[in-house]
Structure formats: structure tokens, C-alpha cells
Amino acid sequence: MIREQRFINDDWTFGYGEHSGAELESPDPEWYDVGLPHSFDLPDFREPRFYVGHGCYRRSIDVPEAWTGKWIALEFLGVFQVAEVFVNGRLVGRHEGGYTPFVVDISDAVVAGVNGVFVRVDNHWNPRLAPRAGDYSFAGGIYRDVSLIVADRVRLDWYGIGVTTPVVGAERAEVNASVEVVNDEPGPVAVTVAAVVSDAAGSVASLAPVRRTIAAGSTEVVELAGAVDQPVLWHPDHPDLYTLTASVVVDSTLRDQQTTAFGVRWFEFTADRGFFLNGEHLDLHGANVHQNRGGWGDAGTRAGIRRDIAMVKDLGMNIIRGSHYPHHPYFAEECDRQGLLFWSELHFWGIGGENVEGYWFASAYPVNPEDEPEFEESLRRALREMIRSHRNHPSIVTWSIGNEAFFSDDHVIGKAKALTSELVDLAHELDPTRPAAVGGAQRKGFDVLGDIAGYNGDGAEIFHDPGIPNLVSEYHGVLGRGPGEYEVTWEHGVEVDHPWRSGKILWCAYHYKSIAPGAGLQGLVDYFRMPRRPYYWYREKLRGIAPPTFPGPGTAVALRLSSDAEEMPTDGTGDVRLVVELLDSGGTRVADDREVTLTLVEGEGFFPSGRSITLSPETDSLWGGAGAIEFRSYAPGMQRIRATAHGVTPAELVVFATGPAKPQRTWRLAPHAPWVTGRPAGTGEVSLTASRPVAASSALPGYEGANVTALGSRTFWRAASSEPGAWIAARLEFTYEISRIVIVFPEVPKQPWLVETSTDGRVFEPIHEAGPGGEELSVRLEFEPRRASTVRLTFPEAPVDVEEIRAY
Structure with missing residues (x-):
């Protein structure tokens, strides 16, 4: 075995609360069965409720005798927002920050046989941890994938391969790889590090090997260089990718090997001519995307991410802004594959309004000096983690420092701007190949602090030809529940494509859940991923595709149930999206909005609410005679789902979950979060219009x-x-x-x-x-x-x- 990495998203148990001492003893048998990704707030129908507190997870892992002496680690791709990880009762790692991946070395804590893993998660608002504010829902949980990694003591480091193409031409592209090699052995080791570049057809180039002696217990960066002849350039219209496979050899024995995808392209944001990709002008038109979704909250699967990106691509858009935090690394992978540029953003985030210390309506930058050092370091750490885990993706064209951090108290605005400038410099140091942006920079001079200014809302008209590279990072086009109006009315002159503006990014692609009152209903697609009418207006405008016939009023007599796939994996990375429609006697969907219940009648899968779920206008999960929900399973086998509604003929659908065989079990699923921690009341002395559009x-x-x-x-x-x-x-x-x-x-x-x-x-x-x-x-x-x-x-x-x- 050279290296093994596998998902361990299944077979977890969960309990609300801190459960002091449960890391040492088996938890109460009344804990709930969960699979990852998981959110504290399941099911999530955008209700005005929000659990703030602790939640604990437990699982066992088997360690074969053959792994003894290996490097063994747990990889977490996202936990909101403080995680303490224990193995066999021993604290092995702690991570602060809710949006970036981290790895925990458990090599010295495990034994051959069964080992207990316990994770305590805390999503309390923390004055010293970003974000301190934001228009979003800050639900806790292990809401992204978890993997078990086993590798040699002499190995390539976690996310330890960085690939750049510093010189690109029609005939030749230089390929450089920075490869980090770890030596955890007790003595120095002489290694040979090499890499091979491949396209879909096979190997196309080799990077010359480098020999190096690495001291015991240390990590060294080995620089490799090579070239690809007649490179195929990455572009949204043809997102061609290469892979680089790096290896480390000791005494003719391969000790480790890893592969990373990359693309060959170059780009430029200009102050007077807009954006250029591979030397050609490209007008950027895209949408902001939040990660939470109907029923499951932040705990979406990779299949859900694929669908989200595909829907934006289907519109004819060419860029996504990852609002307003680092997204799942798989999100950038899919942007690479599907051909969408990606604005990757840090969570230095402001919201304005009440300015309540003690909740996510606070000043974006700390108001108390004693909170400043840890808060600033939390953003430096998150920026390092975001860039390290995302750096090889050709879709990413900028590292954005945050969004609307000008919503900080007046007496700390200078410090907020100084931190922004420092983070811009740190982004340049960590990745000299990409510019650093400042998103939502339309107030208080934040726009000149980065390489690119992102203007939200009325910033589109305030900053007319600002003399710096810029785009509209948010413009508002749609609002409301249900189908919405077909035609979109733009404001602030964003309909004019000025030559000095690189483009515009809509707020937003999908409805989302937010702590802000009345927010989250500006998506082209609703929370449950049903396209609204303005979705089709954009598609017609950008791609020339005529809209479908929208359903009219009528009386339904039957249901139709369909899914986007016939199979799904059981490892937590996949699901199926189910759509139920109310049909008239002619088999045509009609806007009959009676509630529909979906029930699993055979199989071990579940909805976010358990074995059944009711879609209704009251929860905004059904309108226009249709509703949608994502369904997943962690056990293999046939899943038979029935849709029923009062007075109509039911419908059934069968999908299959595929994966290793498991003993049949009855899942005990958690109810709604048991309580909501209230936020402090505002003083009423801060104007709600201050710095607003x-x-x-x-x-x-x-x-x-x-x-x-x-x-x-x-x-x-x-x-x-x-x-x-x-x-x-x-x-x-x-x-x-x-x-x-x-x-x-x-x-x-x-x-x-x-x-x-x-x-x-x-x-x-x-x-x-x-x-x-x-x-x-x-x-x-x-x-x-x-x-x-x-x-x-x-x-x-x-x-x-x-x-x-x-x-x-």
C-alpha cells in the first residue's frame, strides 16, 4: 500500500450539547444516528430558528495491524466552527474556523483494532473568530466530508503539491511544481522526487527528478520544472485539464504518490479594458452562490454541488462568486471541470444594521482591543488554508479578502482597512500568480486596498470608471417567494457593459437561509433548487433559449415523481434530487399547490427529516404545482419512495444506493434542534440605513x-x-x-x-x-x-x- 484515503461519512452518532466526559466513555445509547455531511439544524426549511451551542459526534474506526508505524490522519473539509477531535479519549487536534479544511494526525493515538473517534463542535459566536457578522445562517456541524488517510512516514505533505504555469504560449507552457516532502522517520532520508504531467490520453511531459536529503522530523519544499508542448488552454468553453502526479522514492522504493489536476491558462484584470483570458477579452457575467440548501442546510453533498454549478452554467454565465467564505474544495474542482471561473472569498464579513456585540450582527472588525490579535490571526490562518487547498484550480482567478468589511464601527475602520491591506499582501506572498480582490468595497475607501475592487449594489453607479480593475460583485435583480416575475429589472446602470468594467455578478443564484430579517429570497432558483421564472429570463437573455410554458391554475388528479439519477453512492458524497409534480387529467403540470408527502416505503435511505417529508407552500418547498428535495442513503439497496397528496393518484419511484454491504439497521434520527439561543437586543441607537445602498x-x-x-x-x-x-x-x-x-x-x-x-x-x-x-x-x-x-x-x-x- 502506497497511500489510502477513504471517506468515513457513514455510521456516526450525534448528541446535542457539550457532553463533558463523553470523549472518554461510550455515549448515551439514546444518541442519534447521522451521516456526514451533517448540520445541527436538520431539517432546515428556512425557519426563523437557529441552534447555537455544542453538538458531539462519535464513530469507531478499524486499524489493521498492517497500518502500524504508518502516518494515519483524519481530514475534515469543513466544521462550523470550532472542532475538538479526540481518539480513544485523547485530544489529538483542535481547529478554529468554519470554512476551511484541516487535517489531524492520529498516528500515535490509535491502536491495532477498534478505535473511538469523538468530535465536539461549537458554533457559539466568538468575538475573536471570523466571521463576526454576516447575512447568512451560521449553523453548526461537521457539514462537509471527513476522510481517513493512511500514508508512509516519508510522504508528500497534505495538499503539498502546488502547480503553476508561469510562461504560456501556443507552442509551449512551462510547468513548475512545488512539492513538499515530509520525513517523519527518526533519521535523515535521501529521497528522489519526480512528477509526470498527463492529459486525458496519457502522459505528455515529465518534470526532471530532484534528489534531496531531508532531515529527521522535517518538511522540505522540492522545486520541479518541466514543460508541455502545444498546450491545450483551459477556458469556460473548453475546460481542458491536465493532471500532475508527483512521487517520492527512497532507495528505489516508491514511498508515496499523489495526483492533482491543473489547467494551463493566463488572465488579466485591467482598469480600462476589462478582463482577458488567454489574451482574449471575456465579459464576465455570473452569480453569487451560498452553500446551504432546502432541508439539508449547509450539509450538501458533492452531487448537490455538481448540480448547483451545472445550473449556473446552464444559464450561460461564466463566473461564480463564492459568497462569502471559502467553499468546499470540490466546488472549485467542479468549476474546473464544468467551465466556470471562480471568485474564491475569505470571510472578513460585515452586515451593518444593529451592530450587536454578541451575535453575527456585530462590527466586522472587533470593537474591543483585547479581541484583535486572535481575530486577525483567524483570518490569516483561514487565508493560508484556503489558498493551500485551492491553489491548483484553473477556475480561480482571484483571492477575495472579504465582503463589506466597511460595516465596522467607526473607531476601528482604520484597523479594518489595515488588516485588509495586510491580507492582500499575504495573498500575494502565498500565491504571486493571482490578484487579490476586495469584495463589497463600495464604502469608506476599501476599494483601493486590493488589486481588484468588487462593488456591490449602488457601488455600480457611484464608482463610474474608477481607474482600477473592477467589477460589480453584487447586483440585485429578483426578490420574493414562489415563481417570481419572468422579466428582471436591473438597477444602478448594471445593464450597461462599460469597457472599463470586467463584468457583473448577480445576487444571487439560490435562495438561502439568513439570520438577517427578510433576507435570503433573491435567488433565481429557490432554496430547494427549483428554478424560478427569472432563471429562464436569464437563460433566454444569455443563451437565446425560449422559456418553457409555465404551469397555469388547474385541478390535479395525479402525481409524477422523478429523480435526476437512478443510483447514488453510500459514502456520503452523493444523493438524488427528487421532483414531484401535480398533474391534471391530461398529464400536464398545473399550479395546484396542495401539500405532498414523500415517504420511503422500502430501503434504508432518508430525507433530512427522516423516512418522510412533506412539501408545502407553507415551507416554500412546493409552489407552481411542484416541489423538490434531496434524498440520500448510507446503506446499499433498493429505495422505494412514494408520493401522496389528498385527492390525487399517488406515484412511486425506485432508486438504488450502491456501496459495500452492511448489516441492516434502524436509524434513530434526530428531531429539530432542541432550542434556539437568542441574540442580544440592539440598542436602537445605530441607524439601520448607515452605509446602506x-x-x-x-x-x-x-x-x-x-x-x-x-x-x-x-x-x-x-x-x-x-x-x-x-x-x-x-x-x-x-x-x-x-x-x-x-x-x-x-x-x-x-x-x-x-x-x-x-x-x-x-x-x-x-x-x-x-x-x-x-x-x-x-x-x-x-x-x-x-x-x-x-x-x-x-x-x-x-x-x-x-x-x-x-x-x-
Whole structure:
């Protein structure tokens, strides 16, 4: 055996709570059976609930006698957000950070035979651990794959191969490999390190071997160099890949070997001509993607990742922004294979609004000096881990430092910017081949801190030809539940493709769950991965494919149940996506939204809720006469699933789970998370509009709408036209309950004006109407609490200048 790596996603048990001492003793037999990936919050229907606390996992692993003396490790690809790992009661590793892979050496803790693995996971908000804030759901759990790795004591390090192509031409591409070799033996070892490059047809190049003596207990980097003749370049239209296989030999004996995929390409972001790939201009048009999904939350499988990327590709888009944290390494692998560029992002993340210390509405950068060192180090560590595990992917064109970190308290903005600059420099040091971006950089001077500026929302119009490489990293096009409107209305001028702008990235591809009130419903595809009508508008716009016939009202008499695959693996990497449709007497889907229950009648698989699940309009899991859910199994065999609904003919479907035979068992599945830890209440003294995006009927250059939410800046908005009906609207972005609005004018208004609020940005309700004149520059309006996501000022006769709009 040279090296073995296998998934151990199956056969775990789980218990809510800290379970002090359970790492030493067998857990309560009432623990629940789970498979990985797993989330604390199953099933997850976007309910306004959020378990914050501890959860513990336990599993046994068998260690054959032949493994004695080998390097044995556990690889975790993502645990949110603090993990303590024990083997046979002994603490063998601890990792802080919820989005990056890590490996735990268990060589000295295991014995031949059965060994117990215990993992305690903690997802409490931590003032010293990024992210401190974000528009997302911070569910805990071992929500990505876990593998067992066995290798030689003289070996290639974990993610220890880095491949670059520093010179690329039509006739020849240089290939360099940095290979990290570990010697865990008690004495020095003379090694020979070599590598071979292959394409789909076989070997195409060899990198000259290098001999090196490595001291005991140390790791050395060995540089290899070679070239590929007539290289095939990687491009979204033809995502051709190569593999590099590196080996380490001692005394003519192969001790270890690893393979990594890479692509040959070059690219450039320019300040005046946009983005170029392989010397050709490419207009970037893509979508932001969060990782959580209907029923399963963050705990999606690799099959789910493949489907997510395929849906974005099907739209005709060519880039994905991994909002707003490092994604599963497999996500980048699939972008490589399917042909989508990838903006890989770090979680230096802000949300704004209430600024509540103690929950994920806090200042992006710590407000207390004692929290700063550990917080900063958590981001340095995560950046190192993201780049190390993702560096060979040709799809990745930038390392982004974060998103909207300007949502930090004013007194620490300087420190937040200094940390951003430091992380940009660290990204350059770790990977000189890619630029570093700053996402959501439309406020407080963050846009000039990186190589590329990503502007969100109204940043698209504020920064007109900024003189630096840039793109629109978020623009908002759709909102709401259910099918949505077909045609998408763009804002802030993003419909214009300026030559100096590299492109635009929609917010967002999929609905997601968020702690932010009213957030998460802006996807082209819903939470359960059912395409909404605007999905087909984009596909028609980008690919010229006419939309399907959308279902109309009708009375269903039967059900149809289908899946995207007939088989799925039992190792936790796969599932099947089930779609159920309500059909009329002619077999046509109709918008009859009665609830449908899916039940496993034969087999050992399960839905996120167990052996059955009900899809309904109440949980947004069924609309327009159809619903979808992902189904998985950790035991092989036939899985027979039945769909039923009141008053209609049921349907059945059979899929097969494939994998090693296992004893039949009855799974005891966990119920909903048992409690929700409440977040601290806001003080009500922070304006919910501060630094938020603004829309206006028009604006004179230099007097943009964004001035009204740049509180304390003494700048103001001025309409470009004096026509009646001018307006300016401050977006809270999320739906809050407000009871106070403050309007500040640079001069006493001489025209009548109207204040309105809205929960959806479309339908407005008046709250105050004022005639011309008055003595006050600042008007304070107090009223019974009402829900609002937008505050708008309208001028029925002629506009007046506005300095600030605040909401509390």
C-alpha cells in the first residue's frame, strides 16, 4: 500500500450539547444516528430558528495491524466552527474556523483494532473568530466530508503539491511544481522526487527528478520544472485539464504518490479594458452562490454541488462568486471541470444594521482591543488554508479578502482597512500568480486596498470608471417567494457593459437561509433548487433559449415523481434530487399547490427529516404545482419512495444506493434542534440605513444618492432634474421593525415632501407628509413600530436637497 484515503461519512452518532466526559466513555445509547455531511439544524426549511451551542459526534474506526508505524490522519473539509477531535479519549487536534479544511494526525493515538473517534463542535459566536457578522445562517456541524488517510512516514505533505504555469504560449507552457516532502522517520532520508504531467490520453511531459536529503522530523519544499508542448488552454468553453502526479522514492522504493489536476491558462484584470483570458477579452457575467440548501442546510453533498454549478452554467454565465467564505474544495474542482471561473472569498464579513456585540450582527472588525490579535490571526490562518487547498484550480482567478468589511464601527475602520491591506499582501506572498480582490468595497475607501475592487449594489453607479480593475460583485435583480416575475429589472446602470468594467455578478443564484430579517429570497432558483421564472429570463437573455410554458391554475388528479439519477453512492458524497409534480387529467403540470408527502416505503435511505417529508407552500418547498428535495442513503439497496397528496393518484419511484454491504439497521434520527439561543437586543441607537445602498430617480455628479447614508459626512443628494415626482430611497437591505425616522436637509425645504416605507421596495405606504417651509433642518418622526426594508422621500412638485436619511 502506497497511500489510502477513504471517506468515513457513514455510521456516526450525534448528541446535542457539550457532553463533558463523553470523549472518554461510550455515549448515551439514546444518541442519534447521522451521516456526514451533517448540520445541527436538520431539517432546515428556512425557519426563523437557529441552534447555537455544542453538538458531539462519535464513530469507531478499524486499524489493521498492517497500518502500524504508518502516518494515519483524519481530514475534515469543513466544521462550523470550532472542532475538538479526540481518539480513544485523547485530544489529538483542535481547529478554529468554519470554512476551511484541516487535517489531524492520529498516528500515535490509535491502536491495532477498534478505535473511538469523538468530535465536539461549537458554533457559539466568538468575538475573536471570523466571521463576526454576516447575512447568512451560521449553523453548526461537521457539514462537509471527513476522510481517513493512511500514508508512509516519508510522504508528500497534505495538499503539498502546488502547480503553476508561469510562461504560456501556443507552442509551449512551462510547468513548475512545488512539492513538499515530509520525513517523519527518526533519521535523515535521501529521497528522489519526480512528477509526470498527463492529459486525458496519457502522459505528455515529465518534470526532471530532484534528489534531496531531508532531515529527521522535517518538511522540505522540492522545486520541479518541466514543460508541455502545444498546450491545450483551459477556458469556460473548453475546460481542458491536465493532471500532475508527483512521487517520492527512497532507495528505489516508491514511498508515496499523489495526483492533482491543473489547467494551463493566463488572465488579466485591467482598469480600462476589462478582463482577458488567454489574451482574449471575456465579459464576465455570473452569480453569487451560498452553500446551504432546502432541508439539508449547509450539509450538501458533492452531487448537490455538481448540480448547483451545472445550473449556473446552464444559464450561460461564466463566473461564480463564492459568497462569502471559502467553499468546499470540490466546488472549485467542479468549476474546473464544468467551465466556470471562480471568485474564491475569505470571510472578513460585515452586515451593518444593529451592530450587536454578541451575535453575527456585530462590527466586522472587533470593537474591543483585547479581541484583535486572535481575530486577525483567524483570518490569516483561514487565508493560508484556503489558498493551500485551492491553489491548483484553473477556475480561480482571484483571492477575495472579504465582503463589506466597511460595516465596522467607526473607531476601528482604520484597523479594518489595515488588516485588509495586510491580507492582500499575504495573498500575494502565498500565491504571486493571482490578484487579490476586495469584495463589497463600495464604502469608506476599501476599494483601493486590493488589486481588484468588487462593488456591490449602488457601488455600480457611484464608482463610474474608477481607474482600477473592477467589477460589480453584487447586483440585485429578483426578490420574493414562489415563481417570481419572468422579466428582471436591473438597477444602478448594471445593464450597461462599460469597457472599463470586467463584468457583473448577480445576487444571487439560490435562495438561502439568513439570520438577517427578510433576507435570503433573491435567488433565481429557490432554496430547494427549483428554478424560478427569472432563471429562464436569464437563460433566454444569455443563451437565446425560449422559456418553457409555465404551469397555469388547474385541478390535479395525479402525481409524477422523478429523480435526476437512478443510483447514488453510500459514502456520503452523493444523493438524488427528487421532483414531484401535480398533474391534471391530461398529464400536464398545473399550479395546484396542495401539500405532498414523500415517504420511503422500502430501503434504508432518508430525507433530512427522516423516512418522510412533506412539501408545502407553507415551507416554500412546493409552489407552481411542484416541489423538490434531496434524498440520500448510507446503506446499499433498493429505495422505494412514494408520493401522496389528498385527492390525487399517488406515484412511486425506485432508486438504488450502491456501496459495500452492511448489516441492516434502524436509524434513530434526530428531531429539530432542541432550542434556539437568542441574540442580544440592539440598542436602537445605530441607524439601520448607515452605509446602506441608495436608489434615486436621478442625481447630479458629485451629489449621488449614497451621500444620504454616509452619515455625518455633511454631503448631500441633489436631483439632476427639477421635474415633479423626484424621489430618493434608502435601503435597509433587510426587513426591520422601525419606529423612528430622521431626515436631515442642508437647507430648510421650500417644496412639499412625503416619507414612505415599504417591505418589498415596490409597494409603499405613506408615513408623513410635509408642506413647504418650516424652521427645521432636521425632522424627527416617531410612530408605532412598523416593518420596513426601504425608506423613501418623494417630492410631488420639485426636489430639494437631502443630507441624511436615518431609520431606527
